[in-house]
Amino acid sequence: MRQLELRHIRCIVCVAKHLHFARAAEELDLAPPSLTKLIQEAERLLGVRLFHRTKRSVALSAAGEAWLAEAVPALEQLSRGAERAALAERGELGRVEVGYIASAAFTGVLRKAAGGFREAYPRVDITVREVPMDRIPAMLADGQLDAAYVRPPMQLLDGIETATVYRDAFVVALPEDSELAAFPSLAPAQLRDQCFVLPEQEAGTLELARRGRFLPKLGPQPGTLAAVLSCVSLGGMVAIVPHTLAECMALPGVVYRDIKGKPIPSEIALAYRKYERAPAVRAFLDFAKNR
Structure with missing residues (x-):
């Protein structure tokens, strides 16, 4: 059975906003006959009349008002979902788990990276925790951590890399x-x-x-x-x-x-998964390597 499509929903909402088919068609960049056809299709699919139309006026029906009360919030939620998906794709939304050894905090490396990243990417939830260094490689490999500050040299598992961020x-x-x-x-x-x-x-x-x-x-x-x-x-x-x-x-x-x-020499390095896929984690790594 054919369902109402997003294009139908947008058309109904736009006509309800203007209560004028020509102005709604202009906003939607549609020809007025095409808009009329889509509204008629929507009414057939819903099995109700959404608008009372005459040559001089357009008004919402009782069914139209009831439908609109549910449809507008749903449409807004879909729009927010699209925005959040775009943010996540750009690494501006998500979660990053960062482990560190104490000297990363003492040197200010952790504050500059994690604190600066929070300001630059306020929608990303970044958490930090001190972790024994010998546990870090396994925690990176199994996803408990996304990045970690360590002191080389240390034994790394396959797929884990390091980049030096501080020299002492x-x-x-x-x-x-x-x-x-x-x-x-x-x-x-x-x-x-x-x-x-x-x-x-x-x-x-x-x-x-x-x-x-x-x-x-x-x-x-x-x-x-x-x-x-x-x-x-x-x-x-x-x-x-x-x-x-x-x-x-x-x-x-x-x-x-x-x-x-x-x-x-004493160094602090950032350890991370070589083939990281999460955009928010990649954004943090790029940010932290350049502090």
């Missing part, structure tokens, strides 16, 4: 009562006898030991950088941490010292 260098965090705290900077070899608290990213510690030509004595790996510094503050251990931490996190009993020689 490692420094030494040590107890303020340590004999080494008397030095303004430390050579790697001076740390030979120390026990190292390990951040989630071990690369800085291992590189320092390589440069100092010793096998490091490894202590606990408590998780977040705040937890690492807490261990240092208790005394007896040191940690190799990003320089940014020295600028924004002061704990009682902890001091920071530069490492002599060529800086040991």
Whole structure:
């Protein structure tokens, strides 16, 4: 059985607005006879008379008024649906789940990217949460996260890529009562006898030991950088941490010292799915890579 089509609905609404076939036809860019034919088709399909028509006037019938009360909101909803579909296609509507490690917040990288994206794309729902770095690759792969800030190097699953968004260098965090705290900077070899608290990213510690030509004595790996510094503050251990931490996190009993020689690089990278299809996620990735 033939159903009423969208073109019929638009014609009825337009005639009801003007109560004049010629003006409605002009707005719809139709010839008046074509508009008349479409209205007649609609009335046949509905089985009711929508308009009372004479040579001089057009008026809605009771059936027309009842139909219009339901049709206009439906037509407006269809229009909103088309607008939202277009927004979603352009990446201006949707949802983005972002994971991060603490140093992404300390450096301001997270604020610039997530905060700036919220302002530029107010209709996109972006949520952020701190996540242990070793869980990030799997969470990206199974869709629990759409993007995540990490510290390379790290093991990535197939289909996951990274882009560097911040460059830093490692420094030494040590107890303020340590004999080494008397030095303004430390050579790697001076740390030979120390026990190292390990951040989630071990690369800085291992590189320092390589440069100092010793096998490091490894202590606990408590998780977040705040937890690492807490261990240092208790005394007896040191940690190799990003320089940014020295600028924004002061704990009682902890001091920071530069490492002599060529800086040991520390980076923050944005990890994401290589073949991302969601337009809102792609928009965030493009935005975040250029902050």
